[in-house]
Each structure stands twice: as C-alpha cells, then as structure tokens.
Amino acid sequence: MISPEQACTCGPAPAAYTAKDFRSNLKPIWCPGCGDYGVAAAIYRALAAIGRPPHEIAFVSGIGCSSRIPGYTTAYGFNSVHGRALPIAQGIKLARPELLVLVAGGDGDGFSIGGGHVPHAVRRNIDLTYIVMDNQIYGLTKGQVSPTSARGTKTPTSVYGSMEEPVNPLLYTLAYGAGFVAQGVPADLDGLTAIIEEAIRYPGFSFVNIQSPCVSFGDAENQVKSQKVRMRKLAAEGHDSANRIRAMELAQEYGQTLYTGVFYRNPNPPPTFDRQVRELQDQLQPARERSQAPGH
Amino acid sequence: MNDLVIGMAGAGGDGIVSAGESLIGALAKEGYFAILTKSFGSQIRGGESSCRLRVATVPVANPGGVLDVAVALNWDDFLRFGGELPVGERTVVIYEQKTGVAPDALPLGSVEPAVSLAVPIEELARKTAGTQQAKNSVVLGLLAGWFGLPREGILAGLRRKLAAKGDAVLQGNERAFAAGLDYAAAQPLGSEYRLDPPHATATRRIVTDGNEMCAQAALFAGCTFFGGYPITPATEIMQHLQRDIWKHGGVVLQGEDEIASIAAAVGASFAGKKAMTATSGPGLSLKTEVLGLASVAELPLVCVDVQRGGPSTGMPTKREQADLFAAAFSAHGDSVRPILAPTGVADTFAVTVEAFNIAERYQTPVIVLSDQEIAQRKEVIEAVDLTRFEVLDRLVPTAAELEGYTRFRLTDSGISPISHPGMKGGNYLAAGIEHDEHGAPTASGGMHARMNDKRLNKLNPLKDRRDLFMIEGDADATIGLISWGSVAGIALEALRTARSEGLEVKLLVPTLIYPVAEEIYREFFASLRQCLVIEQSHQGQLHRLIRMWVDVPDNFASLAQSGANPIAPSDVVARIRGMARQPVRTSRRHPNDLMNTL
Numbered sequence: 088m089i090s091p092e093q094a095c096t097c098g099p100a101p102a103a104y105t106a107k108d109f110r111s112n113l114k115p116i117w118c119p120g121c122g123d124y125g126v127a128a129a130i131y132r133a134l135a136a137i138g139r140p141p142h143e144i145a146f147v148s149g150i151g152c153s154s155r156i157p158g159y160t161t162a163y164g165f166n167s168v169h170g171r172a173l174p175i176a177q178g179i180k181l182a183r184p185e186l187l188v189l190v191a192g193g194d195g196d197g198f199s200i201g202g203g204h205v206p207h208a209v210r211r212n213i214d215l216t217y218i219v220m221d222n223q224i225y226g227l228t229k230g231q232v233s234p235t236s237a238r239g240t241k242t243p244t245s246v247y248g249s250m251e252e253p254v255n256p257l258l259y260t261l262a263y264g265a266g267f268v269a270q271g272v273p274a275d276l277d278g279l280t281a282i283i284e285e286a287i288r289y290p291g292f293s294f295v296n297i298q299s300p301c302v303s304f305g306d307a308e309n310q311v312k313s314q315k316v317r318m319r320k321l322a323a324e325g326h327d328s329a330n331r332i333r334a335m336e337l338a339q340e341y342g343q344t345l346y347t348g349v350f351y352r353n354p355n356p357p358p359t360f361d362r363q364v365r366e367l368q369d370q371l372q373p374a375r376e377r378s379q380a381p382g383h
Numbered sequence: 384m385n386d387l388v389i390g391m392a393g394a395g396g397d398g399i400v401s402a403g404e405s406l407i408g409a410l411a412k413e414g415y416f417a418i419l420t421k422s423f424g425s426q427i428r429g430g431e432s433s434c435r436l437r438v439a440t441v442p443v444a445n446p447g448g449v450l451d452v453a454v455a456l457n458w459d460d461f462l463r464f465g466g467e468l469p470v471g472e473r474t475v476v477i478y479e480q481k482t483g484v485a486p487d488a489l490p491l492g493s494v495e496p497a498v499s500l501a502v503p504i505e506e507l508a509r510k511t512a513g514t515q516q517a518k519n520s521v522v523l524g525l526l527a528g529w530f531g532l533p534r535e536g537i538l539a540g541l542r543r544k545l546a547a548k549g550d551a552v553l554q555g556n557e558r559a560f561a562a563g564l565d566y567a568a569a570q571p572l573g574s575e576y577r578l579d580p581p582h583a584t585a586t587r588r589i590v591t592d593g594n595e596m597c598a599q600a601a602l603f604a605g606c607t608f609f610g611g612y613p614i615t616p617a618t619e620i621m622q623h624l625q626r627d628i629w630k631h632g633g634v635v636l637q638g639e640d641e642i643a644s645i646a647a648a649v650g651a652s653f654a655g656k657k658a659m660t661a662t663s664g665p666g667l668s669l670k671t672e673v674l675g676l677a678s679v680a681e682l683p684l685v686c687v688d689v690q691r692g693g694p695s696t697g698m699p700t701k702r703e704q705a706d707l708f709a710a711a712f713s714a715h716g717d718s719v720r721p722i723l724a725p726t727g728v729a730d731t732f733a734v735t736v737e738a739f740n741i742a743e744r745y746q747t748p749v750i751v752l753s754d755q756e757i758a759q760r761k762e763v764i765e766a767v768d769l770t771r772f773e774v775l776d777r778l779v780p781t782a783a784e785l786e787g788y789t790r791f792r793l794t795d796s797g798i799s800p801i802s803h804p805g806m807k808g809g810n811y812l813a814a815g816i817e818h819d820e821h822g823a824p825t826a827s828g829g830m831h832a833r834m835n836d837k838r839l840n841k842l843n844p845l846k847d848r849r850d851l852f853m854i855e856g857d858a859d860a861t862i863g864l865i866s867w868g869s870v871a872g873i874a875l876e877a878l879r880t881a882r883s884e885g886l887e888v889k890l891l892v893p894t895l896i897y898p899v900a901e902e903i904y905r906e907f908f909a910s911l912r913q914c915l916v917i918e919q920s921h922q923g924q925l926h927r928l929i930r931m932w933v934d935v936p937d938n939f940a941s942l943a944q945s946g947a948n949p950i951a952p953s954d955v956v957a958r959i960r961g962m963a964r965q966p967v968r969t970s971r972r973h974p975n976d977l978m979n980t981l
C-alpha cells in the first residue's frame with residue numbers, strides 16, 4: 088500500500104478531466120492497427136484518472152514511431168533526440184519537482200542508443216514514469232533488427248537472422264533496482280490504463296514495458312489480436328508484487344510468456360532523488376543575496 | 384624590479400605548488416598583483432609538479448615569458464617542463480646542491496643564466512625541521528630573502544596552512560623558513576633583484592581562478608541547474624557549484640556521462656530554469672547532439688568548454704585553444720551557437736554572466752571557450768564589482784499571448800516568448816524535429832526555410848555588440864594584432880612593449896568569437912597593411928575562421944603554436960618588429976594571378 092504522504096504525484100483532488108482533455112488535435116503518423124494507438128488511449132485515460140491539469144505535465148520522448156506520442160497529448164511535450172529522453176526528463180523533474188513527468192519511447196530508443204541511461208535513471212530514483220513501447224523492431228526506419236528482437240529474427244539488417252540475445256527490459260530494470268516494474272498490452276486497454284495510473288502514482292522511478300506490436304514490420308503472429316489470447320494476468324496467477332525474486336523469475340519468461348500486470352512494486356519506496364534535493368535546499372537556504380560579490 | 388617571474392619545479396610531494404600558493408596569498412595581502420599557474424605531469428599522485436608565479440606592482444595580463452628566477456629541486460623534474468619554464472640569460476637559477484651539478488655546468492643547453500646558486504635545500508630542511516618535507520619552506524625563505532618578498536605575510540600564510548598539523552610541524556617549518564632567510568642574507572644578491580614595494584592600494588583584492596569565477600558568475604546570473612561529468616580541467620566548476628548551488632534553490636546533477644549531463648540541463652531549461660553544463664574537449668565532442676537540439680528547440684543553455692590539448696584525450700593538464708572549430712561547427716545542420724571567450728580570471732566572471740544573458744535573451748545555447756590556463760591559474764584580482772553587471776531573463780508570454788499561445792511565432796526579431804511547464808495555456812511541443820510556429824512537426828521546405836531564418840537571423844544583433852570587442856593601440860596603425868582567450872594577455876603585453884619602442888600598432892581582442900562580427904573586423908582592417916593573429920592552436924583556428932567571413936588584408940599572417948608551452952610575449956614583439964622593418968608592397972601578386980599569366 089502507498090501511504091498518503093508517499094503518493095506525492097497525485098496533487099489536488101481529481102478535477103473533472105476526461106481522456107479527451109489529454110488528446111491533442113495532431114493526427115498520429117502511426118500505421119492503422121499500430122499498438123501505439125491503444126497506448127495513447129490508455130495514457131489519456133490514466134491521466135484523466137490522476138486529474139492533474141495538462142499544463143502541469145511534462146511528457147518527454149526520444150526518436151522513433153512511439154516517440155511521437157508527446158505531440159499527441161495536450162501536455163507540455165518534448166520530442167527530443169534519439170535515446171536522450173530519460174536524462175532530459177530528469178532535468179525537468181529536478182528543475183520543477185511539482186510537475187508530473189512522463190517519459191516514453193521505443194525499445195531501440197530506450198535499450199539500444201539510450202541504454203546507458205536506464206540503469207542510472209533507475210538508481211537515481213527520480214519520481215517519473217518511463218513507458219517503453221516495445222515492438223522488437225525499428226519501425227520508423229522500416230524494419231531493422233532491434234535490441235529486443237528474438238535471436239534469429241530476419242530483417243534487412245539481419246538478413247540471415249539475428250545472432251544476438253535480446254535485451255530483457257523487465258529483468259534489466261528489476262536487476263538495476265527499479266521500485267516499480269510492470270508490463271501491459273494495448274489489447275487489454277482497461278488493464279493497461281490501470282497499470283499506467285499505478286506507475287504514475289508510485290513515488291519514485293517506475294517502468295512500464297508495453298508489448299505494442301508493429302503492424303507493418305513486426306511478427307505477423309504477434310499482433311494486438313493474438314495478445315488477447317496469449318496474455319496472462321499476473322494478478323490472476325496469484326503473483327505477489329512485493330516479491331522481487333519471484334518477479335525476476337517471471338520476468339525471465341520475457342519473449343515466451345506474455346505476462347501483464349505489476350511484476351514488482353517496492354512496498355517500502357526509498358526516498359526519491361528529487362525529495363532529497365528539496366530537503367537539502369531547505370536545509371541550506373535561505374540563499375545568500377544575489378548582490379553578494381565573490382570574495383566578500 | 385616591478386615585475387618578477389618565478390618558476391619552480393620538483394617532484395610531487397616536494398610542496399612546490401603549495402609554496403606557490405603560500406606566496407600568492409601573501410603577495411595579494413601586501414597589495415601586489417600576481418598570477419600563479421600550476422603544471423603537473425598527468426600522474427594522479429607523485430610525478431613532477433611545477434608552478435610559475437608572476438608578481439608585479441601593476442595588474443598583469445599573462446603569466447610571463449622567460450623566468451627571472453628558476454628554482455629546481457631536482458633537474459630531471461625541472462627539465463620535464465621544458466618550454467613551460469624557460470630559462471634565459473637574465474635568469475637567476477636556484478637549485479638543490481645535492482644534485483651535484485656544478486654552477487657552471489647546468490643542464491640547460493647553450494643557455495647561460497645570469498646567476499647560478501647551488502643551495503643545500505634538503506640539508507637545511509633536515510637540520511631545522513628534521514624532515515625533508517620542509518624543503519618548500521626553505522625555498523620560501525630563500526625567495527623572501529633574495530628578492531624582498533613579504534616575509535611576515537608568508538609566515539602568516541604558513542601558520543594558517545600548517546595550523547592543523549600541530550605545533551611541532553609548524554615550528555619546524557618556521558625554522559626552515561628562517562634558515563632560508565639566513566642563507567640568503569649570508570650570500571647576498573644585488574639589490575637590483577629586489578621587488579619594488581607595492582603601490583598604496585585602497586581596493587579589495589581576492590585570489591581566485593577562472594573555474595571559480597565561472598561558477599560564481601553562474602550563481603550570480605541566476606543559474607539553478609548544473610549538469611556535469613568530471614573532466615580535467617573543468618571539474619572545479621562542478622565542485623564549486625555542488626557546494627553552493629543548493630543555497631540558491633538549485634541542483635547539481637553529476638550525470639552518468641557527458642551527454643546525460645547536457646541533456647538534463649536542456650530539460651531544466653525547458654522547465655524554465657537557467658541551466659549550465661561544463662566540460663573540456665572530449666566532452667564537447669559528446670555533447671554535440673544536444674547542442675543541436677537546444678538550437679532547434681530554441682532553449683537557452685550555457686555550455687562551458689575549458690579547452691585542453693587535443694585531439695581526443697590529448698593533453699588533459701595543458702593549455703590549448705584548438706576547440707574553436709569544434710565549438711563553432713560540430714553540430715550538423717544549419718545552426719549558429721554564439722561563442723564567447725574570456726581572456727583572464729576576472730574576465731571569466733563577466734563573460735559567463737554575458738553568456739547567460741545571451742542564452743536567455745536569444746533562446747540559444749552559448750559556448751564559453753575558456754582554457755586550462757585561465758581556468759586553473761590563481762590570480763590576484765580586484766573584488767568583482769557586481770553593480771557593473773545586468774542580469775537578463777528570457778522573454779515569457781504575457782497573459783494575452785497565452786491565449787492561443789504560439790511558441791515559435793515568427794516575429795521581426797526572431798525571438799518569440801517562451802513558456803514553461805506549469806504555465807497554464809503555454810502548453811507546446813518542444814522538438815528536435817523541424818516544426819511549425821505551434822511546434823507541430825513538419826516536413827515543409829518552406830517552413831524549414833522560415834524557421835532557419837528565424838533561428839539564424841535572431842543572432843545577427845550580436846555582431847554589432849562593440850562592447851564584446853576590445854581594441855587597444857594606435858587607431859590608424861598599419862600593423863594590427865588579433866588575439867583571443869588566454870593568449871590575448873600575451874598579445875596585449877607585446878603591443879605595449881612594441882609601442883614603447885615607438886612602433887605604431889593596434890590590437891583587437893574579440894570576446895564574441897562566433898558569429899563572426901564582419902563589420903567590426905572590416906573597420907579594424909581599414910588602416911592595416913599587415914595583420915598577425917596570435918593563438919594557441921596548430922592550425923590557427925581563429926585566423927581561418929575570420930577568413931571565412933571577412934575580406935582580410937593582403938598580409939594576414941598567423942602566429943599559431945600548439946598547446947602546453949606558452950607563447951612568449953618577446954616572440955610576438957619580435958614578429959611586430961619584423962613587420963615594421965619590412966613594410967609590404969600593396970600590390971602583392973597572388974599565386975593564382977601568376978598562374979593566370981602563364
């Protein structure tokens with residue numbers, strides 16, 4: 088359970104926001120049938136449930152199909168450069184800790200070019216939510232092998248099949264020490280909405296991996312429709328989300344078993360970086376006057 | 384003497400640098416001006432270390448050329464610094480007798496110094512303090528005795544420094560200092576070597592360095608976010624801010640790498656705060672992508688590059704000015720980032736404040752090109768007069784502008800009011816991707832051209848900022864000098880020497896390096912028949928940069944020298960004399976003209 092003082096991102100009592108209030112009038116570039124539409128819908132609904140006004144939300148992304156998502160919301164968006172969404176978002180949160188900060192991107196953006204930033208975002212534990220739309224392919228550049236592609240995946244840049252083991256985003260973030268790790272699918276919109284809302288409410292770094300199939304370049308067998316059949320809800324499996332070791336065992340089935348729900352939520356969230364910053368500032372202020380010259 | 388340059392070298396642990404620091408502190412209190420530079424081998428501990436101290440009765444602009452006094456605790460270490468510690472015919476050389484070198488057989492090649500003094504430094508230390516660790520105190524005594532340096536001030540400094548080490552250590556060092564004084568008194572040197580007393584002074588002086596000034600200026604300018612990664616010789620900026628920024632409601636984030644550090648700073652700027660990052664050449668290479676992002680998203684940001692020897696790892700502890708091209712050109716696409724270069728320690732404060740003002744006013748990344756020498760040298764400067772500086776903030780939208788807010792509105796100035804998260808009605812999409820006035824991604828060629836116009840033309844007013852250029856000397860001179868950064872102080876001294884010899888010459892020092900202020904250079908060139916650009920890079924990067932934008936005089940020469948060894952003012956004076964002796968023909972034939980006639 089999250090105690091009231093830990094649930095610091097909720098802000099004032101939910102206002103009368105609906106999902107529509109968070110959808111911008113930009114038309115997505117995504118292909119018809121893309122999983123990302125469902126992700127966007129779940130984010131709108133989760134934000135409506137949280138109830139923070141759009142101008143108090145900063146939504147940061149890198150580059151890729153899914154990284155277009157901030158532009159499709161009414162929040163302050165930052166569609167930055169490839170792989171750098173996490174550090175930019177951390178700068179925003181530290182500069183204005185009162186904001187609700189979301190980060191989103193694809194598996195290439197997060198676990199390949201930006202992969203070096205993930206462990207540090209996790210261990211720094213700044214209160215933000217990182218959503219990865221994991222489709223196991225580079226879609227925007229038209230279908231190259233990605234860090235989460237299964238071994239043997241054939242693409243124009245792995246003509247004879249990928250020779251590498253894929254990254255396991257769930258196991259990685261758990262091993263790095265993330266306090267909140269979950270997985271969702273657009274096929275289960277209600278479930279995905281609930282996961283995202285819970286992630287946002289978690290006081291600290293939270294990670295949501297979303298299996299968001301690529302309709303144009305992805306595995307034809309692995310599309311939104313089939314997710315409904317394959318998905319297994321962790322809650323229904325009796326998983327205790329406070330059990331980190333069990334969460335890691337389940338996470339090892341990434342790529343084989345499509346678990347959805349919360350793998351792990353730290354029942355005793357450690358202090359966030361941003362909270363420690365505020366405490367240090369309070370302790371060391373009041374600031375010296377600006378008019379004080381060096382050497383005086 | 385009213386100007387004395389002392390160079391000292393020894394093994395790490397000999398306390399040579401510590402002795403230099405004791406001296407500059409004492410000299411500052413007494414009312415002298417001084418510059419202390421330190422140089423080390425790249426070992427983390429031990430290895431050779433050296434410092435050079437220039438002390439004068441008037442402000443000095445550079446650490447000086449050939450040494451007036453050289454102190455060698457052992458010759459191997461001294462000689463490793465080569466051209467950093469040049470000995471000449473007027474130098475007094477003091478060295479450890481134990482080295483066994485005869486005064487007439489110093490390992491200095493063909494150079495014969497004016498005086499050679501072999502002193503049993505280690506023996507005096509052992510006798511008086513019981514340990515060779517007091518060698519530096521003996522040296523301080525010798526220098527105070529022979530050159531008239533303020534003994535009471537030096538002793539007071541020693542006491543402060545050694546207070547924590549206990550009475551035994553302190554008293555040992557006091558005796559070692561006295562032994563140095565006595566030795567000097569017993570073997571007197573001519574009175575012509577004694578330093579003149581300082582001018583009466585009413586101004587407040589401080590001893591500081593460029594990196595500290597940079598950090599202090601950032602705080603003064605209202606910087607509340609710093610993202611950094613440890614890198615020589617820029618790390619002290621982060622260290623100073625880490626100590627102080629919290630008191631101003633700010634944050635220092637030591638990122639996992641150079642990219643994360645600048646990316647976080649850009650995020651903080653997007654969130655409406657003044658933000659900075661600082662690095663050296665290798666870090667600048669990595670930060671390039673985010674610099675480009677800040678340009679296209681029109682986000683204010685100050686990026687300090689404390690240059691060191693390059694390329695790649697290069698020479699981390701040595702001075703060089705070879706990052707100019709990287710600073711100006713390294714991001715892809717059409718973008719201009721203003722580049723400012725401080726010329727000294729005090730100037731680093733002014734330039735850093737200006738960098739924040741330009742960044743905020745024009746919504747652009749600004750690069751401050753400092754360098755190892757001014758960043759790490761200790762200098763006695765007048766206390767900073769803060770009333771001289773104005774602090775500018777970014778243009779935020781009015782309540783009316785927030786109705787139907789248009790973040791990238793095409794205005795006459797190219798500057799459009801910028802909102803930040805938390806500001807109701809200001810919601811927009813910042814992006815690295817090309818965008819329209821509202822921030823929506825676009826692939827329209829027309830919009831791309833208009834946005835390029837906006838982003839590039841908004842910086843044009845900078846080229847009229849005459850206050851960002853220093854011109855000194857004879858306005859109608861036919862011989863001109865141009866120099867920048869830490870080398871400008873060397874050029875300035877050369878200019879003064881040349882003019883005192885009756886030569887007519889003038890000097891231009893740009894603080895604004897880029898964009899190139901064509902008109903200001905054209906005006907400077909109008910009277911010139913010859914011009915020399917003096918800088919510390921192999922290619923002569925400013926020399927080439929100016930030529931890209933401005934028609935230069937026929938004889939537009941370059942005095943460019945790779946880093947580490949300082950350019951000697953006397954070398955510059957020699958070039959000026961040479962130019963004055965050989966007035967050039969006005970109708971010089973260009974090699975291409977010759978080709979055309981064949």
